[in-house]
Amino acid sequence: MTSIAVQDLHKTYKGALEPSLKGLSFSFQKNAIVGLLGPNGAGKTTTISILCGLVKAGSGQVKIFDLPQDAAHRETIKRLVGVVPQQIALFPELTAIENLVYFGNLYGLKGKGLRSRIDEYLQVFGLEKNGNKEVHRFSGGMKRRTNIIAAILHQPQLLILDEPTAGVDVQSRSMILQFLREYNRQGVSIVYTSHLLEEAQTICSEVAIIDEGRLIVQGTPDALIARHGDCSNLEDVFLHYTGQAVRD
Amino acid sequence: MLRLLATIKKEWLLLLRDRTGITLLFAMPVVLITVMALIEDAPFREYQEVKFDILTVDNDHGRLGRYIQEGLQSSGQFNIVDSVKGHPVTEQAAKEMVNAGDYKICIIIPQGATGAIVSNANKIVNDISRRMGTSIALPVSARTDSLHVTVYFDPAAKKAFKSAIHQALDNFLTQVETDLLMDRIKQQLKRKDVPETDTMQIQLKAVGLKEQFAGESKQPDVISNSVQHNVPAWSIFAMFFIVIPIAGNMIREREDGSLLRMKLIPGSYLAILAGKMLFFVGVCVVQFYLMILVGMYLLPMLGLPKLMLGHSHVATFIVAVCIGLAATSYGILVGTVFKTPNQALNFGAISIVILSAIGGIWIPLEIMPPTLQYIGHLSPLSWGLDAINNIYLRNMGVQHILADVSKLVVCAAVMLCIAAGIEKRRIS
Numbered sequence: 001m002t003s004i005a006v007q008d009l010h011k012t013y014k015g016a017l018e019p020s021l022k023g024l025s026f027s028f029q030k031n032a033i034v035g036l037l038g039p040n041g042a043g044k045t046t047t048i049s050i051l052c053g054l055v056k057a058g059s060g061q062v063k064i065f066d067l068p069q070d071a072a073h074r075e076t077i078k079r080l081v082g083v084v085p086q087q088i089a090l091f092p093e094l095t096a097i098e099n100l101v102y103f104g105n106l107y108g109l110k111g112k113g114l115r116s117r118i119d120e121y122l123q124v125f126g127l128e129k130n131g132n133k134e135v136h137r138f139s140g141g142m143k144r145r146t147n148i149i150a151a152i153l154h155q156p157q158l159l160i161l162d163e164p165t166a167g168v169d170v171q172s173r174s175m176i177l178q179f180l181r182e183y184n185r186q187g188v189s190i191v192y193t194s195h196l197l198e199e200a201q202t203i204c205s206e207v208a209i210i211d212e213g214r215l216i217v218q219g220t221p222d223a224l225i226a227r228h229g230d231c232s233n234l235e236d237v238f239l240h241y242t243g244q245a246v247r248d
Numbered sequence: 249m250l251r252l253l254a255t256i257k258k259e260w261l262l263l264l265r266d267r268t269g270i271t272l273l274f275a276m277p278v279v280l281i282t283v284m285a286l287i288e289d290a291p292f293r294e295y296q297e298v299k300f301d302i303l304t305v306d307n308d309h310g311r312l313g314r315y316i317q318e319g320l321q322s323s324g325q326f327n328i329v330d331s332v333k334g335h336p337v338t339e340q341a342a343k344e345m346v347n348a349g350d351y352k353i354c355i356i357i358p359q360g361a362t363g364a365i366v367s368n369a370n371k372i373v374n375d376i377s378r379r380m381g382t383s384i385a386l387p388v389s390a391r392t393d394s395l396h397v398t399v400y401f402d403p404a405a406k407k408a409f410k411s412a413i414h415q416a417l418d419n420f421l422t423q424v425e426t427d428l429l430m431d432r433i434k435q436q437l438k439r440k441d442v443p444e445t446d447t448m449q450i451q452l453k454a455v456g457l458k459e460q461f462a463g464e465s466k467q468p469d470v471i472s473n474s475v476q477h478n479v480p481a482w483s484i485f486a487m488f489f490i491v492i493p494i495a496g497n498m499i500r501e502r503e504d505g506s507l508l509r510m511k512l513i514p515g516s517y518l519a520i521l522a523g524k525m526l527f528f529v530g531v532c533v534v535q536f537y538l539m540i541l542v543g544m545y546l547l548p549m550l551g552l553p554k555l556m557l558g559h560s561h562v563a564t565f566i567v568a569v570c571i572g573l574a575a576t577s578y579g580i581l582v583g584t585v586f587k588t589p590n591q592a593l594n595f596g597a598i599s600i601v602i603l604s605a606i607g608g609i610w611i612p613l614e615i616m617p618p619t620l621q622y623i624g625h626l627s628p629l630s631w632g633l634d635a636i637n638n639i640y641l642r643n644m645g646v647q648h649i650l651a652d653v654s655k656l657v658v659c660a661a662v663m664l665c666i667a668a669g670i671e672k673r674r675i676s
Contacts, residue, residue: 052512054508054511075514076514078512078513078514079514081512083509083512085505085508085509085512087504087505087508088504088505089504089506089508089509090504090505090506090509091258091262091501091504091506092504093261093262093265093266094258094261094262094265098258098261101254102254102255102257102258103509103513105250105254106251106254106510106513106515106520107513107514108250108515110250134265150509151509151512154513
């Protein structure tokens with residue numbers, strides 16, 4: 001069974017000169033940690049937005065756990081998916097607990113059940129002493145960790161993370177990656193985008209490199225590295241497929 | 249329901265965290281209506297309680313001069329000034345002082361004015377006597393040129409003020425002419441041995457003038473005071489300024505990604521929006537009643553009249569809610585259309601000033617040109633003000649505000665639909 005299956009996906013934003021996606025196709029197995037990699041402008045964020053139902057595709061098919069991403073299944077899919085956006089999608093003036101209670105309420109969670117789940121995750125992410133602190137007083141790493149908790153309160157089966165470790169210190173990054181491995185062991189599928197390819201190489205069981213709106217290559221990090229004799233790591237593979245030219 | 253209640257609580261917490269914001273939200277409208285009521289108190293009182301100094305130059309020294317001076321003095325609106333620094337005022341000096349703005353008005357009563365009136369009365373009596381076959385010849389002046397009471401106005405005097413003075417002087421002149429004519433007629437009747445009677449005067453006053461208030465209120469003066477106009481008008485204006493925090497709130501949510509997260513969560517976003525709307529409508533209603541309390545208790549302490557409420561408190565509440573609904577919807581629309589807080593702030597603030605100006609908040613719609621009046625009736629602020637005036641000034645109830653509140657509700661619905669359409673287009 002696949003967690004995500006994308007077939008011939010096209011998308012051109014209104015007013016854009018170039019399409020963002022030009023027939024993108026890939027599929028990820030359930031219970032895997034998959035890295036969706038690509039240079040700036042490759043189409044990663046557009047793909048994630050379509051997967052979440054935030055943006056409508058121009059054409060093509062998207063399935064999440066074999067459910068088509070359409071109006072009829074959008075709500076069901078939202079329940080199955082947790083999304084950690086690249087932005088810190090929290091209310092800065094509210095405390096971590098107030099934020100998490102609010103988002104938990106929006107998921108229909110309430111009462112002691114919600115509070116105990118929040119306390120548990122705060123503990124997991126080392127934030128138990130800062131729960132009552134306003135988010136704008138948090139460090140970058142604390143904000144990132146709270147951002148992840150807000151996406152997993154409803155215990156999704158698929159977690160999509162867009163640059164979850166961008167701008168955090170080594171300790172926070174290590175904690176986040178450790179959590180993702182553990183979370184995956186509990187049976188949750190994880191799709192993850194990052195520009196930190198060393199990090200992707202260590203955590204992902206499979207990667208898909210996309211560029212200019214198309215899939216370039218997909219496979220396990222080791223297999224991709226082995227395919228090219230001149231590549232010693234995932235970053236070399238990435239540069240091999242996407243080139244040295246700077247993308248803006 | 250959980251989403252709605254959670255959103256109300258979230259907005260409440262966000263408001264509580266912004267101490268400066270909460271102070272501005274409630275204190276600024278209070279300052280606004282207090283200042284506006286105080287400033288506009290003088291123009292409202294202008295022809296009622298404020299006394300003006302009137303320079304008079306009486307070159308006549310007769311009955312007309314005395315009558316005009318006594319009449320103006322007794323009206324209670326004017327102080328008669330006929331000498332400055334111990335010297336009688338001359339016509340030239342009076343003109344200069346009025347032109348300089350030291351006085352608003354100067355009245356010059358010409359020499360021989362009373363004589364001219366007496367002569368005219370004598371001429372009329374002579375004519376009547378001749379037609380009645382009696383040969384009475386009261387003295388008539390040979391003078392043929394007509395005399396005028398001259399009035400000089402401060403160039404800055406308002407048209408309405410000039411008109412009121414003209415009318416008063418006309419009345420005094422007519423009164424003196426009538427009195428003198430009656431005197432002459434009575435004298436002639438005495439000469440004919442007819443018993444003296446004073447019924448002539450009574451007959452002349454047989455039909456008088458009586459002012460009645462069209463509304464049910466027992467207080468006919470309630471319309472024409474600064475508090476009664478300014479408190480509701482500027483309260484509505486201040487309520488519409490909720491557009492700024494709402495639009496800012498929405499743009500901030502979009503920028504910091506929390507809107508994105510809300511949209512990623514299953515369930516209708518409408519429930520979240522409804523919670524946000526309910527909260528801000530509540531804020532508007534609290535603002536409104538706070539300002540009403542200011543009109544009732546604070547402004548009288550500053551020497552202004554007390555705000556008089558109508559009889560229907562239910563109608564007042566409905567209007568306050570509907571104004572809040574329209575203002576909140578406008579804020580949501582502005583917050584949806586514009587991408588940055590600066591854009592929303594500038595457009596929101598200026599558009600409210602424009603809508604209030606054409607909507608009769610600053611000056612009544614009735615005195616605007618017909619085209620502007622027509623446009624003004626399209627402003628939601630004018631609907632709110634009309635409804636409040638119906639309750640406070642005309643003592644009307646719920647059934648009489650339905651038209652205006654319906655317009656506010658429909659307007660709110662249209663704005664929300666437009667905002668929803670824009671948001672939907674963004675997703676597609």
